[in-house]
Amino acid sequence: MKLDKIRQDIRGLSDGKIFLNNAGSSLMPSIVVDSMIDYVELEEQVGGYEVANVNAEVLEEFYDETAKLINCKSSNIAFATSATDAYAKALSSIIFKEGDVIITTVDDYISNQIVFISLQKKLNVKVIRTKNLSDNELDLEDLENLIKEYNPKLIAVTHIPTNSGLIQNVEAVGKICKQYDVLYLVDACQSVGQMVVDVEKIGCDFLTATGRKFMRGPRGTGFLYVSDKVLDQNYAPLLLDMRGANWTEFDDYELFKTAKRFEHWEISYASLMGLMQATKYANAVGMKNIEDYNKKLSQKLRRNLKNIGFKVWDQGNNLSSIVTFCGPDGDLENIQKVLKNNNIFFSVTYKNSALIDFTNKNINGIVRLSPHYFNTIEEIEKVSEILKNSL
Structure with missing residues (x-):
């Protein structure tokens, strides 16, 4: 470097x-800030629609660069306004019923823990946390036993907790989830941009990240990875808009094929431009x-x-x-x-x-x-x- x-x-x-x-x-690289300022100044002159049209190809690079960053296809990537936004959209695509089980860890992020408790309160979903071993690593044997006992709807693991330096063994969890065919959600908020994150090796169905932390992008940005398996099974956020589906009949719609179905139509394109430049910068280094x-x-x-x-x-x-x-x-x-x-x-x-x-x-x-x-x-x-x- x-x-x-x-x-x-x-x-x-x-x-x-x-x-x-x-x-x-x-701290953002200057190219991130400059690209956003240039974009907004152009919006000031000709309006947001025209600027988005002129910059369509450049904006699309966000999906290519992010796919390169985490080893997937651009069709697996959705822009989000934060990691929490991405996480909520992933969760909302899963139809939880009373008695369904979510298995998570004692080290999952505070906002994730709160949303699990919210699901528990509102939908009577059961939340179970795996044990840690004496060295603070995940007890994978306990996780497997819990899966056998409860047949969970979802496994959710934070890759790196915000409150400690621990890197949780998300790849080993992914192998267990694949073995038992359980949906797997990874919060990579603190790991993306800090270290190599490879969704193929992790084996997750969803992965969420933010722009403002180790990615060195602007606040109000993030992304969601959605696996081909999940897309093929027509998972989509609970509250769709025209970015996610085509209105085909008076009372029906057809989902778009890519992870963009998890986006909303109205976003800050200047912010997306900034995160694209930040991702491109990280890939170049x-x-x-x-x-x-x-x-x-x-x-x-x-x-x-x-x-x-x-x-x-x-x-x-x-x-x-x-x-x-x-x-x-x-x-x-x-x-x-x-x-x-x-x-x-x-x-x-x-x-x-x-x-x-x-x-x-x-x-x-x-x-x-x-x-x-x-x-x-x-x-x-x-x-x-x-x-x-x-x-």
Whole structure:
């Protein structure tokens, strides 16, 4: 990777900040921002319809670049306004009945847990969470036993939780789902853009992602992957519009063939343009290059924090670029103050966002640093030294 060029492409680094909140909302490359500004300025002059028509081929590149990113076909990709939007549309395409079972994990994202509970309250769907092993990895034997016992309608797993560095074994889960022919939904909100994500290897039916995190795209963007199997079985969101189907009879419609049936007709095309450019940028750098470098950064940071004396809360055999920690006595406030005073960008996660995980860890919150491929080893060392001096 040409790190100097990558950093030059980020105007947001010009004020000397150290940006380590990529798991929240990352810094966009200049081409992403410029493409969106140009698009909106053209809309100002000739209107949105005309601009969309003129840029139709370029906008279509979003589907090609995203397909390249996760190893599928462009027909499997739908644009979404967020990962949550994509997740809700995937769930709404599944006709849940009273007594149906969803199996998920204790480490699934807060919004996913809430929507499962909502389905439980409104439709009497049963939600069951798999066990974790002593090393915090998924208990795959328990998952298989639960499938045999409950014959679930859906298995849902978050690839990387927002509240820890854990990378869950989504590929192994996919093999079990295939064996028992169970629908499989993966939340890849924190993994897409950070590491190689291959839907063929994962074997999922749905996969959701956001643009604003490690993809380095604009807020208000994301995408949904839908497998050929699901498309062929005519799954579609509960609330369709003319983007999803052709009105063929007074009281009937015909679904369109591709995953675009999961979109709505009215979207921000400037935002789609921005996410396309962000995806194209990541593909050009190369996801394997990004993943390998991110591992070096996060391993260095995690090791430094432990050596200094901070309590690092990332547990698992395979850890990501999300590094979670607190002071030796559980302190968060002093760490936040020191980071803010030194122009270091970070985030904090509290217990209400990771209720099960933080209850099991007996903590109320963590500071989260999430380096990405535009960061340098020198920045990691500088942050480590600043935190060391704060103790």
